[in-house]
Amino acid sequence: MADEPERQGPPIPRGWQRHPRERMLITPLMAGLGGLLAFFTVVFIVVWLPIHTFDPPPSNDWAPLSNAALKGRNLFASNGCYVCHSGYSRPQDVREALYFLYPKVSQPGDFWGSDQSPNLLGTERTGPDLSQESGWHPPDWQRAHFYDPRYMDPLSLMPDMKSLFSDKQLDELVAFVEERSGKSGLLRYAGTLYGKHVVLVNQGYPPAYRGFQGAHKPIVEADEKSLKPLSSQLEEAPNLSQIDRSYWMSGDPLPVTEQNLLRGKEVFLNRCVGCHGLKGNGKGPGASFLSPPPADFTDPDDACCGGDTGPGDFYYRILRGWPGTAMENFGDRLSVDDIWRVVLFVKTIPNGTLKPNRVPEPRDYIVWQPSKELRAWVATHQRLADNADFDKKMASDPYVKEAMHVFPGLAPGDTMKLNDGKTELSLITAAAGIKALYQNMLDRAWKDAVLRGEKLPNLAQKAIQPGVPGQQ
Amino acid sequence: MGERIAGEPPQRPAGQTADPPAPLTAEARGRERSLFPDGAAKHWLLASIIWLTVVDLFGLVLATEFVTPEAFGGISWLSFSRVRPAHVNGVILAWLTMMYFGALFYMLPRLVGTRGMWSERLGIFCAWAWNLMYLLGIIGLLTGHSQGREYGEFIWPIDIALLVIWSANVVNILATVAIRTIRPIYVSVWFFIASPLWLAVDYAIGNVIWHPGHIWGAPSGALNQSLSDAMLNWWYAHNLFGLWLTPMLLALTYYIVPRVTNTPLYSYTLSLISFWGMAFFYTGVGDHHILQSPTPAWLKTIAEVSSWMLLVPVFAFTINILGTMKGNWDRFFTNLPLRFTMTAFFFYFLVNIQGAFEAIQPFNKLTHFTNFVVAHAHLALLGAFTILGMGVIDYIVAQIYAKPLWSRSLSEWQYWLVTVGFTGFFSVLTLAGFQQGFSWQDGIPEVNVLPQLHAYYIARGIFGAMIVLSGIVQIVNIGMTIFSNTAERRRQETLRVAEAIAPPPVAN
Numbered sequence: 001m002a003d004e005p006e007r008q009g010p011p012i013p014r015g016w017q018r019h020p021r022e023r024m025l026i027t028p029l030m031a032g033l034g035g036l037l038a039f040f041t042v043v044f045i046v047v048w049l050p051i052h053t054f055d056p057p058p059s060n061d062w063a064p065l066s067n068a069a070l071k072g073r074n075l076f077a078s079n080g081c082y083v084c085h086s087g088y089s090r091p092q093d094v095r096e097a098l099y100f101l102y103p104k105v106s107q108p109g110d111f112w113g114s115d116q117s118p119n120l121l122g123t124e125r126t127g128p129d130l131s132q133e134s135g136w137h138p139p140d141w142q143r144a145h146f147y148d149p150r151y152m153d154p155l156s157l158m159p160d161m162k163s164l165f166s167d168k169q170l171d172e173l174v175a176f177v178e179e180r181s182g183k184s185g186l187l188r189y190a191g192t193l194y195g196k197h198v199v200l201v202n203q204g205y206p207p208a209y210r211g212f213q214g215a216h217k218p219i220v221e222a223d224e225k226s227l228k229p230l231s232s233q234l235e236e237a238p239n240l241s242q243i244d245r246s247y248w249m250s251g252d253p254l255p256v257t258e259q260n261l262l263r264g265k266e267v268f269l270n271r272c273v274g275c276h277g278l279k280g281n282g283k284g285p286g287a288s289f290l291s292p293p294p295a296d297f298t299d300p301d302d303a304c305c306g307g308d309t310g311p312g313d314f315y316y317r318i319l320r321g322w323p324g325t326a327m328e329n330f331g332d333r334l335s336v337d338d339i340w341r342v343v344l345f346v347k348t349i350p351n352g353t354l355k356p357n358r359v360p361e362p363r364d365y366i367v368w369q370p371s372k373e374l375r376a377w378v379a380t381h382q383r384l385a386d387n388a389d390f391d392k393k394m395a396s397d398p399y400v401k402e403a404m405h406v407f408p409g410l411a412p413g414d415t416m417k418l419n420d421g422k423t424e425l426s427l428i429t430a431a432a433g434i435k436a437l438y439q440n441m442l443d444r445a446w447k448d449a450v451l452r453g454e455k456l457p458n459l460a461q462k463a464i465q466p467g468v469p470g471q472q
Numbered sequence: 473m474g475e476r477i478a479g480e481p482p483q484r485p486a487g488q489t490a491d492p493p494a495p496l497t498a499e500a501r502g503r504e505r506s507l508f509p510d511g512a513a514k515h516w517l518l519a520s521i522i523w524l525t526v527v528d529l530f531g532l533v534l535a536t537e538f539v540t541p542e543a544f545g546g547i548s549w550l551s552f553s554r555v556r557p558a559h560v561n562g563v564i565l566a567w568l569t570m571m572y573f574g575a576l577f578y579m580l581p582r583l584v585g586t587r588g589m590w591s592e593r594l595g596i597f598c599a600w601a602w603n604l605m606y607l608l609g610i611i612g613l614l615t616g617h618s619q620g621r622e623y624g625e626f627i628w629p630i631d632i633a634l635l636v637i638w639s640a641n642v643v644n645i646l647a648t649v650a651i652r653t654i655r656p657i658y659v660s661v662w663f664f665i666a667s668p669l670w671l672a673v674d675y676a677i678g679n680v681i682w683h684p685g686h687i688w689g690a691p692s693g694a695l696n697q698s699l700s701d702a703m704l705n706w707w708y709a710h711n712l713f714g715l716w717l718t719p720m721l722l723a724l725t726y727y728i729v730p731r732v733t734n735t736p737l738y739s740y741t742l743s744l745i746s747f748w749g750m751a752f753f754y755t756g757v758g759d760h761h762i763l764q765s766p767t768p769a770w771l772k773t774i775a776e777v778s779s780w781m782l783l784v785p786v787f788a789f790t791i792n793i794l795g796t797m798k799g800n801w802d803r804f805f806t807n808l809p810l811r812f813t814m815t816a817f818f819f820y821f822l823v824n825i826q827g828a829f830e831a832i833q834p835f836n837k838l839t840h841f842t843n844f845v846v847a848h849a850h851l852a853l854l855g856a857f858t859i860l861g862m863g864v865i866d867y868i869v870a871q872i873y874a875k876p877l878w879s880r881s882l883s884e885w886q887y888w889l890v891t892v893g894f895t896g897f898f899s900v901l902t903l904a905g906f907q908q909g910f911s912w913q914d915g916i917p918e919v920n921v922l923p924q925l926h927a928y929y930i931a932r933g934i935f936g937a938m939i940v941l942s943g944i945v946q947i948v949n950i951g952m953t954i955f956s957n958t959a960e961r962r963r964q965e966t967l968r969v970a971e972a973i974a975p976p977p978v979a980n
Contacts, residue, residue, distance in 0.1 A: 026747070031657070035665070038751035039755055043673075043755060045774065047677065053768075054767070055700075056699075076620070079618070080556060086841060090840070092837055108766040111698035111699045113698075118621045119621070119698045119699065121762060127918060156922075159553060160542065163547065
C-alpha cells in the first residue's frame with residue numbers, strides 16, 4: 001500500500017463492498033418471534049400432527065396390566081430400569097434360527113392403552129430387551145435374579161436390587177415383567193406356572209419363598225410323605241414328559257476327550273454355578289430362592305443309572321430349559337457343541353472334577369446306561385411310533401400348543417399320574433389348566449383396568465385367542 | 473437495574489497475554505467492577521464448575537459399575553439405574569446450562585452495551601434457586617423419584633420450578649436487550665434471545681407439564697398413548713441439544729473466536745444461514761432416535777432428511793469460524809481459551825457428521841442401542857460442549873477478576889487431560905459399539921457380548937478418570953485465581969527476573 005503512488009479522486013474499491021445496512025440483519029423481534037415461528041412451524045409437523053393422527057388400534061396381542069403389574073411398571077420407570085433394557089423388539093432382533101431370544105417384532109398396537117404410559121422404549125441395550133420377557137422365567141428365578149443377578153447369570157452386569165425394593169415391591173416388579181408382553185406373554189407365563197405346578201406336585205416341594213425371603217431361608221426340601229408313585233408307572237415318567245422323546249435314549253455325539261471336558265467345565269463355571277454351586281451339588285448362592293431347588297450332580301448313581309439323567313435329557317434341558325423350574329433355555333446363548341460338552345462334563349462331576357485346578361479326564365466320565373425299567377417304559381408307553389400326527393392335527397389351539405411346549409414328551413393320547421399318585425397329566429389336562437390360568441390372569445387384569453377407569457377395547461378384542469409367536 | 477452506558481463496551485485486558493500484566497490498581501479494579509458488576513455471571517459460572525465435577529463423578533461411578541457391578545453394592549442411591557439419569561440430567565441442565573447462563577450473563581451486557589444485566593439481583597437469585605432445585609431433583613432421582621422418561625426424569629414439581637426460574641432468566645435477557653445502547657445486535661445475541669425461548673417451550677411441551685399425574689409417582693408428565701409419548705419424548709430430548717446446547721455453543725464460539733483473535737466475524741450472511749437453518753432443521757430430527765420402532769414412517773423420513781439438512785447450518789458455521797480464524801492460528805497454540813474453543817469446535821463438526829450418518833437406516837440398524845450411541849452423545853456433550861465450557865470459564869473468570877489465571881501449566885494440564893481423556897473415551901466406546909452391533913447382527917445375544925466388552929469398559933473407566941481429574945484441576949485453578957493475587961505475584965516474578973538479568977552495577 002505504502003509503495004503505491006498517491007492518486008487523485010475517490011479510492012478504488014478493493015473487492016465487493018458491503019452495504020452498511022447488511023451488518024444489521026436481524027432485530028431482536030425477528031430473532032425472538034421469528035425464531036419461535038420457525039420452531040412452531042416444525043413443531044406442528046413433527047409433534048402435533050403425529051400425536052393427533054397416529055392412533056393405531058389395539059393389536060390382537062394387546063392385554064391390559066393388572067394393578068400389581070402396573071405398580072411394578074411404575075417402579076421399573078422410576079428406578080431407571082429402562083436405561084439398560086429397551087421396551088420393543090426391532091425387526092432385526094427377530095431371527096428364525098434362534099431359540100426364544102425375541103419371538104416377535106413389536107407392533108404399534110402392542111403399545112395401546114394408558115397403562116403403557118410413560119413409554120419405556122429405551123435407548124440402549126446393556127441388558128436384553130424385555131418387551132417379550134414374560135413367561136420365559138418363573139417368578140422364583142426373577143426374585144433370585146433381582147436379589148443378585150450374578151446368582152442366575154454369572155456374566156451379568158446388572159446391579160443387584162436387594163437394597164432398592166421391599167418384598168412387596170419386588171413381587172409387583174415381578175408381576176410387571178411377567179405380564180408385560182401382551183396375550184402371548186400371558187400364555188407363556190400360564191404355561192410356566194402350570195409347569196411349576198406339575199413339577200412341585202410331582203416332586204413334593206413347597207412353593208418358593210416370596211419377595212427376597214429366599215436370601216435368609218434354607219433351601220426348600222421335598223415332602224417325601226406326599227409322594228406315592230404308582231408302581232405301574234416309571235417314576236421318572238412325569239419328568240420325561242418335559243423332554244422331547246427323541247432325546248430320552250440318545251447318547252452324547254461328541255467323543256469324551258480332555259479338550260471337550262475342559263471346555264465343558266469352563267462353560268459350567270461361567271454359567272451354571274450360581275444355582276448348581278461351585279461343587280455342583282445344587283447349593284449355589286441362588287438356590288435358596290428356588291423351588292424346586294437346582295439339580296445336584298454329585299451323585300454317581302444318578303449319573304450312571306437315573307431314568308431321566310441320560311445325556312440327551314441333560315442336553316434337552318440345557319437347550320430348551322425346563323419349564324416350571326428355574327432352569328433356563330441356554331439354546332439362545334450356547335452353541336450346540338458347547339451344550340454337549342457341558343453334558344459330558346456334568347457326567348464327570350461325581351468324580352470330583354469341579355475341584356479347583358482339577359483337569360477333568362476321560363476316565364472321570366461316568367457312562368449312562370438306560371435302566372431296564374426305562375427301556376420297558378419306552379417300549380410300552382409314550383411310543384414314538386404313535387406320534388405321526390403329533391404337531392399337525394392340534395396345532396391350531398394355542399393352549400395345546402403351549403402345553404406341547406411345556407410337555408414336549410407327551411403325545412396326544414398319553415395320560416399318566418404324577419408321583420403324588422393322584423394328579424393326572426396329559427396334554428388335554430395341561431391345555432385346560434394353562435387356559436384356566438391364562439383366562440384368570442387376563443380377567444383379573446381386565447377387571448383392574450376397568451376399576452382404574454381406563455379406556456379399554458371392546459370385548460371382542462379380549463376374546464381373540466393369544467398367539468404363540470416364535471419358535472417353540 | 474442495569475444502567476445504560478454510551479458507546480462501545482470498554483476494552484478489557486485479555487486473559488492470556490504474552491507480556492507480564494501490569495498490576496491493576498485498586499481504583500482501576502473498582503472502576504471495572506462498577507462498569508460490569510457481573511454478579512449473576514459469577515454465581516452461575518462458579519456453581520457450574522462444581523456441578524461439572526459432581527456429574528463427572530456420577531459418570532465415574534457408572535463406569536466403575538460397568539467393570540465391577542458390585543462395586544457399590546448395597547448403596548441403593550448409587551445403583552446404576554438411578555445414577556445414570558442423575559448423570560445425564562446433571563450434565564445437560566446443571567453443568568452445561570449453568571455454564572451457558574453464566575457466559576450469557578457475562579457476554580450479553582458487553583454485546584448490547586448495558587451496565588450489567590437488566591437485573592443482576594434477579595440473575596443471582598435464579599442461580600441460587602436453580603442450584604437448589606437441581607439438588608432436590610438429583611436427590612429425588614437417587615432415591616427413586618423419577619418420571620421415567622429419558623432426559624425428562626425430574627418429577628413434576630421440579631419441572632415447574634425449573635421452568636419458572638428459566639422464565640425469569642428469559643425476562644432478564646429480553647429486558648437487557650430492550651435497554652441496549654448498541655442498536656445492531658450481534659450474532660451471539662440472536663441466539664441469546666431465541667435459544668432460551670425455544671428451550672422453555674421445548675421443556676414445557678416435552679415434559680407434558682399439563683399432565684401432573686401422581687405428583688410424587690412415576691407416571692406424571694407423559695402422554696397417555698405410549699408411542700405418541702415416545703415420539704414426544706425423543707423430540708424433546710434431542711431438542712435439548714438442538715435448540716439449547718448447540719445454539720449456545722454457536723453463540724459462545726461466535727463471541728470467543730473474534731474476541732480473542734481480535735478479528736471481525738468472517739461473514740454475517742453465513743451467520744444468518746446457521747441461525748435459521750438451525751431453527752428449521754434441528755427442530756425436526758428427534759424421531760431419528762426411534763427409527764427401528766413401530767412409529768409412523770413419514771415421521772422417520774422427516775427426521776432422516778432433517779438430520780442431513782442440518783449439515784447446511786453446520787457447514788455455514790464451520791466456514792464462518794474457519795474464515796475468522798484464517799491468519800490467526802498462531803493464537804490456537806498460545807491462547808488457551810481459544811484452544812479449548814477450537815477443539816470443541818472440531819468435535820462439534822465431527823458430531824454433526826457422525827449424527828447425520830447415524831440417522832441413515834442401515835447404519836442406524838447396526839449402531840442403534842449400542843455403545844456407539846453413548847460415544848456419540850459424549851462427543852457432543854463432553855467433546856464439544858464441555859470442552860468449550862472449560863475454555864469459556866477460563867476466559868471469563870480471568871476477565872471478571874481482571875487478573876490472569878493462577879497457573880498456566882494447570883490450564884495446560886486441564887486441556888490435555890480432558891482432550892486425551894475424551895478422545896480415548898470416545899474411541900473405546902465407538903469400538904465397543906461396533907463390537908456389539910456386529911455381534912447382535914450375527915444373532916449373538918446381549919449377555920454373550922458382555923465379556924468381550926470388559927476391556928473396553930476398563931479403558932473407558934481410566935479415560936473417564938482423566939476427565940474427572942481435568943474438572944478438579946479447573947476447580948483448583950479457578951479457586952486459586954480468585955483467592956490469590958496473581959497479578960501481584962506475576963509482577964514480583966517479572967521484577968525478580970529483570971533483576972537477575974540486569975547488568976551488574978558498575979562500580980565507580
